[in-house]
Amino acid sequence: MGEGCEACRANINVTQKRIKCTQCSRNYHSECINFNNDTASRSEWKCPACTASCRKGGDNKLKLSLITEIKNEITSNLKQLEESHNSLLNEYNNLKSNFEKLQQNVQNGEMKLADLCAQIKKEQQWRRLSNLEIVGLPENSKESTSELIIKIASYAGIKLTDDQIVFAHRVQPMQNVGGCKLQNRTIKDNIISELRKTKGITTSDIGLGGPAKR
Ligand SMILES: [Zn+2]
Numbered sequence: 001m002g003e004g005c006e007a008c009r010a011n012i013n014v015t016q017k018r019i020k021c022t023q024c025s026r027n028y029h030s031e032c033i034n035f036n037n038d039t040a041s042r043s044e045w046k047c048p049a050c051t052a053s054c055r056k057g058g059d060n061k062l063k064l065s066l067i068t069e070i071k072n073e074i075t076s077n078l079k080q081l082e083e084s085h086n087s088l089l090n091e092y093n094n095l096k097s098n099f100e101k102l103q104q105n106v107q108n109g110e111m112k113l114a115d116l117c118a119q120i121k122k123e124q125q126w127r128r129l130s131n132l133e134i135v136g137l138p139e140n141s142k143e144s145t146s147e148l149i150i151k152i153a154s155y156a157g158i159k160l161t162d163d164q165i166v167f168a169h170r171v172q173p174m175q176n177v178g179g180c181k182l183q184n185r186t187i188k189d190n191i192i193s194e195l196r197k198t199k200g201i202t203t204s205d206i207g208l209g210g211p212a213k214r
């Protein structure tokens with residue numbers, strides 16, 4: 001047993017030439033595997049199975065080194081991608097926070113603007129409330145609008161002084177419309193309510209000719 005040829009499975013006769021594999025120690029008929037003692041060395045010979053598995057191992061080693069190389073390349077590419085991704089992310093976050101600040105500024109600006117508009121509107125309303133407009137006032141080249149206003153007020157029973165009139169002027173020259181701005185609304189309201197009681201005022205009431213009303 002164990003003396004058989006690994007190739008043909010037959011016994012190896014003492015008369016037959018044999019060759020032993022240096023790796024797996026299996027025996028072969030020299031004839032069966034075409035071993036020629038003149039061209040090959042008996043001390044280095046490997047059977048076809050061992051030669052094949054050796055080549056396969058070599059192939060595997062080659063494949064492994066190739067795979068390792070590819071893996072290293074992928075790893076370094078991934079690292080580069082990760083770095084550029086991180087820097088992009090940083091940039092994005094910076095932009096985002098800048099944008100949010102800007103948005104906040106715009107919002108604050110809008111709020112301030114709305115406040116200002118409301119304030120202006122209030123002021124305009126207040127100003128209008130203390131304005132007195134007189135319609136049907138014949139224009140006299142030597143007139144003093146302030147004097148006329150004081151006369152009208154005194155007709156209404158209210159003593160008006162110059163410093164209570166902020167300004168008095170013709171609203172539109174030659175159109176019999178005069179106006180004045182009084183110091184506050186109360187003075188104006190008093191004059192109007194007193195004039196209402198007298199059922200109107202005529203120009204003769206204040207020393208002028210022709211009819212006139214508030
Ligand atoms: Zn054989």
Ligand SMILES: [Zn+2]
Pocket residue numbers: 021022023024025026046047048049050
């Ligand atoms: Zn072998």
